Amino acid sequence: MGDDYPTLFRSEQMSLMQFLIPTEVAHDTVAELGELGNVQFKDLNPAVNPFQRSFVGEIRRTEEMTRRVRFFESQIQKEKDVVPIRPLYDSAPLLTVGPSAAHNIDELDVTLAEHEKRLVQMNDSYKTLSERTRELVEARHVLRETAVFFEKAETQHTDIRTSFDDSSAPLLQHDDREQQYSSTVQFDLEFIAGTIDRTRISTFERVLWRVLRGNLYMNHTDITEPFVDPATGTETRKNVFIIFAHGDALLAKIRKVAESMGATLYPIDANADKRSDSLREVTARLEDLETVLYNTGLNRRSKLLKIGENLARWQDVVRKEKAIYETMNLFNFDVRRKTLVAEGWVPTRDLTMIQLALRHATEASGTSVVPILHELRTSKTPPTFTRTNKFTEGFQTIMDAYGIATYQEVNPGLFAIVTFPFLFAVMFGDIGHGLIIFFAALYMIYQEKKWAKQELDEILGQFFYGRYIILLMGIFSVYTGLMYNDIFSKSLHIWHSGWDFPEPGSNGVSYAVSNGHMYPFGVDPAWHGADNGLVFTNSYKMKMSIVLGVIHMTFALCLQLPNHIKFKRPLDIYANFIPQMIFLQSIFGYLVVCILYKWSIDWSTRDTEPPSLLNMLIAMLLSPGKVDANAQLYPGQSFIQVVLLLLAMVCVPWMLCMKPYFQWKEIQMIQGQGYVGLNHHNGGHRESTDEVLESEEEGNGRVIVEEMEEEHEQHDFSEVVIHQIIHTIEFCLGCISHTASYLRLWALSLAHAQLSEVLWSMTIEKFLGMSGIFGTITLAIVVVFWFSATVFILCIMEGLSAFLHALRLHWVEANSKHYQGEGYLFTPLSFAKLDEKE
Amino acid sequence: MASVIPVIFILVIVLGLMTCGFLFVPKGPNQTTIRTAIMLTFASCYLMWMVTYMAQLHPLITPYRSTKAGESL
Helix, strand or coil: CCCCCCCCCCCEEEEEEEEEEEEEHHHEEEEEEHHCCCCCCCCCCCCCCCCCCCHHHHHHHHHHHHHHHHHHHHHHHHHHCCCCCHHHHHHCCEEECCCCCHHHHHHHHHHHHHHHHHHHHHHHHHHHHHHHHHHHHHHCCCHHHHHHHHHHHHHHHHHHHHHCCCCCCCCCCCCCCCCCCCCCCCCCCCEEEEEEHHHHHHHHHHHHHHHHHCEEEEEEEECCCHHHHHHHCEEEEEEEEEEECCCHHHHHHHHHHHHCCCCCECCCCCCCCHHHHHHHHHCCCCCCHHHHHHHHHHEEEEEEEEHHHHHHHHHHHHHHHHHHHHHCCCCCCCCECCCCEEEEEEHHHHHHHHHHHHHHHHHHHCCCCEEEEEEECCCCCCCCCCCCCCEEEEEEEHCCCCCCCCCCCHHHHHHHHHHHHHHHHHHHHHHHHHHHHHHHHHHHHHCCHHHHCCCCHHHHHHHHHHHHHHHHHHHHHHHHHHCCEECCCCCCCCCCCCCCCCCCCCCEEEEEEEEECCCCCCHHHHCCCCCCCCHHHHHHHHHHHHHHHHHHHHHHCCHHHHHHHCCCCCHHHHHHHHHHHHHHHHHHHHHHHHHHHHCCCCCCHHHCCCCCHHHHHHHHHCCCCCCHHHHCCCCCCCHHHHHHHHHHHHHHHHHHHHHHHHHHHHHHHHHHCCCCCCCCCCCCCCCCCHHHHHHCCCCCCCCCCCCCCCCCCCCHHHHHHHHHHHHHHHHHHHHHHHHHCCHHHHHHHHHHHHEEEHHHCCCCCHCCCCCHHHHHHHHHHHHHHHHHHHHHHHHHHHHHHHHHHHHHHHHHHHHHHHHCCCCCEEECCCCHHHHHCC | CCCCCHHHHHHHHHHHHHHHHHCCCCCCCCCHHHHHHHHHHHHHHHHHHHHHHCCCCCCCCCEEECCCCCCCC
16 A cells, blocks of 8 residues: 555555664663554564563563552552642653663662652551550550549448548558558459450450359440551450459469450559559650651651652653563564664554654664664564544444454444444434434533543443444434434424324224325324324334345445455455355345335236235245236246346355365366475475575565464365355355344334333323423423433433444444454554553 | 435435545545545435335325324324
8 A cells, every 4th residue: 555545444554674773772762662652563582481581670670660659559549638649741751761761760769669668667657656556545544444443432432431531542441552562361352454345345254253253343344435446447346344353363363364355454553643643644655656646647648749749750651661671572682783683563654754763762862873674574464453543443443343354354444434323323213312312422522631531430431432433323313313203202293294184083093194295304294193103114114124234235245345356366256256246136135126116116006916025035935936916016027036046046056166166276286286285384494595695684684583373274175165165154044144133223223212102101291281380390300200211211221222233233244244354453562552551 | 196206316416425525525544434434324314215215105004093082183
């Protein structure tokens, strides 16, 4: 090609280019080519283990940087108050090419390591401080609650003992209480205080009771506020308990039980003064800790804010560097010339752009050695590259989902731009619903720029990706809605109807009378609401489906021709295309002609009854040559039908035998000339004749690696025969089944129309008669319900259904007539696409 | 009386429009796309109109309505 403009008709012509890049410029060159996004590099070291490649060290470094950047991202996301991340288009770029590049990357590495260390440190200290705070809070609770216990005991005690003791007097009247901690004689009651999980408290009590055989007094209260674990955020509720018992052995037992049950013990003094001292101390320490914690939090947040400013920039740089080094690992180091050798597929049209980019890269890096580019001849199939813009992208994607087109075969995506929305609309035809989806698509297109930058969630993202498809679907649906004369299940009376309804007769039935007018555009509104309206509509829609289907299949079949011409396969034209066309047209093309003919005749002027076309077709196939004179469509029918049937029958052996026969003759001819079967040794060895070496000196490139990934067509005869048999059977049976498959155009449009009608008659119609304020309000509510049901059920659900069926028609019925779909996608090194992949 | 003439007449017009579409789309990167889209749109819209028109030319059944009690036509 290489002429003026790229088209969607075929994929672009690709060339395999060899790049000779001096090592100093390599990084910058790859960066430049990555920005351009036009080169798909081949792996020139397929046998090398990824850990042994040349740039493994750099990749490891970028991996570390990626890990650190991801760590920052997760820390920022965990923050409750949102930390803003400055978006990429707003950040100043970090230079990764040119003489200062290496220095910048090193600096970045150091900065990231430093930030990470500090952040981890802050996180750790925050955690430790939180732990400490929790312990102190528990201690405070214990102190407070035990104070309550002691006071209670005190009051009871004074009741019993009627003493005038000081409130600060020890619990038990014992002078040397304050010096000793362990009790000596009888009435000494020691105590143990602490906290325990609320869930465990009853078990704790029971165990203690059993172990100590009831020789204890235990009291516990709830701590009202739960304790929040800073790491996981879980809340635990605890209780304060205090246990009075006497004797060392008992106390030791209590301590052991408490530890085993996971309680935390706190040393509490019996003396009230000492207790209040400890309380004050604990409170003071708590305050200090809280201040420190608060400051740490502030510090951390400011650090995260600073990181947030740069995060997008770092992510971008790190991602690009990784991609660059991975690509450089694909290159081969040529020792002789001391350069890196790269091979890649490039669209031929873009060669000058690539050369400019290479020159630009060398200028930016400051060296004077320009990378050399030359083209290589190869027999491998290039990747398939179709240049799309934002409009055609959606259509190309849905057709690519079936299979990537073989290199330079006719691209069905081009035609799908119109045929897909059209077939959708045939199944969806309603002016109102069409307008709804049209405006929805229009809104999405209006918000295009803004939404393209955002991260849309999966479902909305899918709809947004297909906004142009939906737009066209809406436009065509309005047209087919006009044709079916259906707007929200009502019909429009734009022109003069062709039928008049007189007064109903004695049985209450009014038969319409034709008044000579012909409703020029669409279905006559008289059929809407008629009792036998469905009879007419079904017949009309079914026949329309067959007509549209056969025409669509014929069109798809004709797309074989440009492929055969381009790839110089004249045998295929005579052996495949022509018999297939004849077969299709002689049966189903004839059916379409009969449908149109039968419609064009005024049967009231004919003697014969209008024959059923279905019976006619069946009779043509089952009992050819016998056409009843009363049921004939046109004179001479039996003869013509026999001829057509014979034609179709001839096509089957034609398809089966012609191509294998000619290929067999070709094999004979080749073998006769003394060559062994082709393609038997396409192995690794290359001839190094003098000529070839000399041309290499002059700078003509050679393909470095010839991988035998492709299986060339086996000229094994049996394979050819089997292939052709399968192809023939598939086509012939497919003709019948695919033609019937197009009846889904009728089925879905019927379902759609009926659903729409039911929705109207079940909702709004029932409430139209109501009057007064109450009636108006009810009507308003019902209208809202009707509209939301319209949008969700009729537009979205039915829309998705019709989308699927239209897509199936394209994939199976149309593509099977011409599409090979054995290509592989062109996946260039492109920094823009890296974004999308994330 | 309705006849087939309008079908042929409109066919001629549509073929003319398709030719205009083919000839007058300016050269550019999207020429093929626009041309194909215009021509296919005309063709498919004409087809659907033609089928709808011909189905109603000489209909084999006439519509009838039965009125329910109390409902007017």
